[in-house]
Amino acid sequence: MLSPAVTGESQLVSLDSTNQPGGSGSPLFGLNQQALAARMAAIGEPGWRGKQLTEAIYRQRLTDLNEITTLPKPLRRRIAAEGWQVGRPSIVQVFQSVDGTERYLVKAGEQTVETVWMPEGDDGEAGDGSDSTDSRVPQVSTLRPGITIKLGAPDPSHLGTRDSDESQPGTGHHSTGAVGGNRFRATICVSSQVGCAVNCQFCLTAKLGLQRNLTAGEIAGQVISVFDRHAVEVGRDRVNLVFMGMGEPFLNFANFMAAVRLLVEEVGLSPRRMTVSTSGIVPGIERFAQESPEVRPKLAISLNAPNDRIREEIMPINRKWPIEAVMDAVRQVQLRPRERITFEYVLLAGITDQPEHAREVARLVRRTGLPAKVNLIAWNPGPGIAYTMPQPEAVEKFRATLAGEGIPTYLRKPRGRDIYAACGQLKRTVEG
Ligand code: SF4
Numbered sequence: 001m002l003s004p005a006v007t008g009e010s011q012l013v014s015l016d017s018t019n020q021p022g023g024s025g026s027p028l029f030g031l032n033q034q035a036l037a038a039r040m041a042a043i044g045e046p047g048w049r050g051k052q053l054t055e056a057i058y059r060q061r062l063t064d065l066n067e068i069t070t071l072p073k074p075l076r077r078r079i080a081a082e083g084w085q086v087g088r089p090s091i092v093q094v095f096q097s098v099d100g101t102e103r104y105l106v107k108a109g110e111q112t113v114e115t116v117w118m119p120e121g122d123d124g125e126a127g128d129g130s131d132s133t134d135s136r137v138p139q140v141s142t143l144r145p146g147i148t149i150k151l152g153a154p155d156p157s158h159l160g161t162r163d164s165d166e167s168q169p170g171t172g173h174h175s176t177g178a179v180g181g182n183r184f185r186a187t188i189c190v191s192s193q194v195g196c197a198v199n200c201q202f203c204l205t206a207k208l209g210l211q212r213n214l215t216a217g218e219i220a221g222q223v224i225s226v227f228d229r230h231a232v233e234v235g236r237d238r239v240n241l242v243f244m245g246m247g248e249p250f251l252n253f254a255n256f257m258a259a260v261r262l263l264v265e266e267v268g269l270s271p272r273r274m275t276v277s278t279s280g281i282v283p284g285i286e287r288f289a290q291e292s293p294e295v296r297p298k299l300a301i302s303l304n305a306p307n308d309r310i311r312e313e314i315m316p317i318n319r320k321w322p323i324e325a326v327m328d329a330v331r332q333v334q335l336r337p338r339e340r341i342t343f344e345y346v347l348l349a350g351i352t353d354q355p356e357h358a359r360e361v362a363r364l365v366r367r368t369g370l371p372a373k374v375n376l377i378a379w380n381p382g383p384g385i386a387y388t389m390p391q392p393e394a395v396e397k398f399r400a401t402l403a404g405e406g407i408p409t410y411l412r413k414p415r416g417r418d419i420y421a422a423c424g425q426l427k428r429t430v431e432g
Pocket residue numbers: 196197198199200203204205206245246247248279424
């Protein structure tokens with residue numbers, strides 16, 4: 001059954017409205033420099049105070065108005081008295097996996113959403129064009145199983161995987177601090193909605209239904225809170241963002257793109273290190289195609305099936321926008337040099353993991369005429385979902401068949417299965 005939220009164009013539009021806060025007691029986090037300058041101007045302060053606020057909130061990552069020492073003390077007191085607050089979403093609970101992955105519950109209003117930190121990426125979507133992690137990155141090894149922590153400093157062994165010098169293979173080491181010149185690499189998986197309306201049959205988040213859209217501040221705030229926890233230094237550390245957490249970003253398009261703009265323009269991240277995944281919301285892809293390459297992340301299509309018949313079964317959204325309609329929309333995106341479209345493909349035992357499916361996917365990808373690659377994901381089990389994990393031999397055969405057909409193919413490493421952090425497993429398991 002299609003969820004009512006995705007059955008009609010009008011409902012798509014209603015899901016798409018921005019819900020940026022505006023009142024004086026609303027969070028500053030989520031507003032761009034222009035909006036912060038306007039807030040300052042409204043109380044008779046010069047516009048450049050907006051730049052000071054931007055610097056403090058997004059670059060210095062300050063969360064308390066009183067810490068913003070670039071603002072005169074009387075002004076800090078005044079705006080605090082008027083109810084101004086930074087209001088950045090905060091991490092309220094941490095689940096640590098044996099493989100170093102961390103899953104967070106991040107407070108968004110009265111609810112929580114989930115964000116995932118993967119210390120060496122997942123071999124599927126590096127987000128920066130490098131396709132997979134490279135051999136220079138050592139494995140994290142000294143981890144404790146299934147730890148849940150309430151609000152705390154990160155375990156030093158989880159801080160991520162640092163490369164001491166990218167030009168010297170094999171010299172990586174773990175570090176607990178921001179050692180000069182060192183860098184580490186990781187991927188953060190970000191949520192765009194509380195729950196999801198799309199109802200993919202293999203996905204745990206779908207069980208929640210759509211509860212609400214996240215604001216731009218709540219989306220960008222997940223990233224900055226995780227940066228803070230791991231002392232990420234923008235410009236030095238190599239952190240990729242994938243908008244593949246809870247929700248369908250293109251059903252919250254305006255807020256999603258506003259968050260991306262904040263992350264690019266105010267935080268200083270590169271859109272080439274960001275990838276957004278959509279289940280195939282055609283009007284969203286068409287809008288995405290209009291975005292400037294200066295801010296547009298890379299695009300991944302959650303394909304998951306070799307043809308419309310199977311895709312309709314596992315992704316009811318396909319009845320509204322079948323594969324060819326999605327491909328037509330994707331062709332409108334002007335790719336940057338060397339950029340490729342990613343097709344994500346979840347392997348479900350006996351349903352999508354057969355060699356003939358791989359050959360069909362190869363034909364389909366070739367027919368698009370687009371520079372593309374395929375990321376394979378062996379399905380991650382979740383409670384109450386009646387699919388079966390594919391056998392390792394079936395996964396390898398599928399990968400080899402697709403690669404043999406000349407399609408660049410990557411097998412995504414399962415991350416954080418024990419803490420329900422892997423693809424399709426995100427669901428609020430603990431109320432924030
Ligand atoms: S896979 Fe993505 S689009 Fe599909 S239900 Fe889950 S969160 Fe929504």
